[in-house]
Amino acid sequence: MRIAILGFGSVGRGIARAILAKNLDITVTGLADSRSGIIDPAGIDLAAALAKKENGGPCGGPDVGPADVVAKADYDVLVEVTPTNVDDGEPALGHIRGALGRHKHVVTSNKGPIALAYPELRDLAAANGVFLKYEATVCGAIPLIHAMQEGLAGNTISRLYGVFNGTCNYILTRMAEDSLTYEQALAEARELGYAEADPTYDVEGIDAGVKLVILANTILDMRTALDDVERTGITLLTPEALRLAEDQDCTIRLIGEIVPEAGVLRVSPRLVAKAHPLVVEGTLNAVTVETDLAGDLTFIGKGAGSVETASAVIGDLLYIRDRHVQGS
Amino acid sequence: MKLEMRDQPGQLVAALQPISAVGGNIIAVIHQRETPAATETLDVQIVLELPEGRLEKLLELLREQGVNVVRIGEERLLYECTMIMIGHLMHTDLSDTVDRIDTTGSAEVTELSLVMPAISSPSSARITIRSTTRDEMKRAIRILRSVAEQKHLLIIEPLEDA
Structure with missing residues (x-):
């Protein structure tokens, strides 16, 4: 199977490393980061591209851009793993449209296009007879979308809730463990690379909210946008509040919740019994799905990370290969 | 609630069992032998917590045990x-x-x-x-x-x- 990769940051490099390390029968014929690109129908030397990138250079030449890779490279699947833009989904949205228009499958980890334009992209993929897969957009390595679409097919989901943001979960874990203030825990998360220089996207619940929108729109047949999510972040939490929770054998977690029938989409700090399966430590994610046939299921795993997110992308790639791509 | 039951061994246990069967929580049991000696029944007062909507089921189970419910007291904050x-x-x-x-x-x-x-x-x-x-x-x-x-x-x- 031939793929083209857009984005050579943490996720893109994780995919490259996994392809190098394992015999996945995947050839990369196009690759682009924000400054450069390579197109090679015979297969790009991923080890060399990784080495260039890790020395601080661009992965390819300056005369090739992402749009060239999308339009000109010879691939079966476009792997779109550039950073998320929740405002208009660009430039990823345009690239995904371009690839689908060329009858190419698309696998993405980019939340923007899926949250903003899923119905349009799904229809475009269907019209062109190709797959659009996005497992990596929600909870990194946890195969939540696959589980809900395939494993739980036929179930009615009455409620879905959980820990969707590892950064917030790390901060809350540390505040509870060592009575740190929010600011101290955030500083620690930054030092460890768990939080961005501008943590707004995580700590105000935007990231978790976007994930809820993706699940609501793509699996629960809802038509929602980020503005429909009732959203409260964790910035105002105090160590005293965590102690008051602790006195009752509870703790506080940032919980994203969807109740489809009531139209509820909510991200807010909630009191949770410490023995509850959703109370996971550190940067882990955990999601409980309440269904009519299967009962309650809880998924726990790594919600971010280079190779972990690559795992979700590769799962989607092999799903497509096994069902569709011929002569790869 | 105030219950009336036959004054025989095992009757109190038989009356309490349905409470846990419907998910109730017994807070107090008041057992007074002040009833006229002529009657063969025993009066017992029970203070309990019940999940909403379970009262009818409890009354039915108690009737099956041969226990009369004389009076149901006021609802408290549950x-x-x-x-x-x-x-x-x-x-x-x-x-x-x-x-x-x-x-x-x-x-x-x-x-x-x-x-x-x-x-x-x-x-x-x-x-x-x-x-x-x-x-x-x-x-x-x-x-x-x-x-x-x-x-x-x-x-x-x-x-x-x-």
Whole structure:
């Protein structure tokens, strides 16, 4: 199977490393980061591209851009793993449209296009007879979308809730463990690379909210946008509040919740019994799905990370290969 | 509730068993031998908590055991919900915040723990509300949410319902 990769940051490099390390029968014929690109129908030397990138250079030449890779490279699947833009989904949205228009499958980890334009992209993929897969957009390595679409097919989901943001979960874990203030825990998360220089996207619940929108729109047949999510972040939490929770054998977690029938989409700090399966430590994610046939299921795993997110992308790639791509 | 049962060994246990069968919680059992000696029945008063909607089932089970229910007492506050509030709780009139719940008549604040770390920094409180029904609890939480919005307080609600 031939793929083209857009984005050579943490996720893109994780995919490259996994392809190098394992015999996945995947050839990369196009690759682009924000400054450069390579197109090679015979297969790009991923080890060399990784080495260039890790020395601080661009992965390819300056005369090739992402749009060239999308339009000109010879691939079966476009792997779109550039950073998320929740405002208009660009430039990823345009690239995904371009690839689908060329009858190419698309696998993405980019939340923007899926949250903003899923119905349009799904229809475009269907019209062109190709797959659009996005497992990596929600909870990194946890195969939540696959589980809900395939494993739980036929179930009615009455409620879905959980820990969707590892950064917030790390901060809350540390505040509870060592009575740190929010600011101290955030500083620690930054030092460890768990939080961005501008943590707004995580700590105000935007990231978790976007994930809820993706699940609501793509699996629960809802038509929602980020503005429909009732959203409260964790910035105002105090160590005293965590102690008051602790006195009752509870703790506080940032919980994203969807109740489809009531139209509820909510991200807010909630009191949770410490023995509850959703109370996971550190940067882990955990999601409980309440269904009519299967009962309650809880998924726990790594919600971010280079190779972990690559795992979700590769799962989607092999799903497509096994069902569709011929002569790869 | 006040029960009337035959004064025979094993009858009290037989009367209590259905309570746990419907998920009830026995708070007190008052057993007085003041009934006229002429009757062969025994009067027992039981104070208990029951999940909403289980009373009919309990009465049916008790009847099957041959126990008469003489009287059912008043409902007490059975639903409990604990939340945490963060913000300038004193400066925004904490007693008014509590009053807004209490004046509903059907829900009341039964416990409040307050931590005030420093004069200028926000304080944190754990608040427990009790109510007679689930709907009254939902209403009390809605009131607290709107008060919090008005007073710029953060309310941390439980993951599970009351």
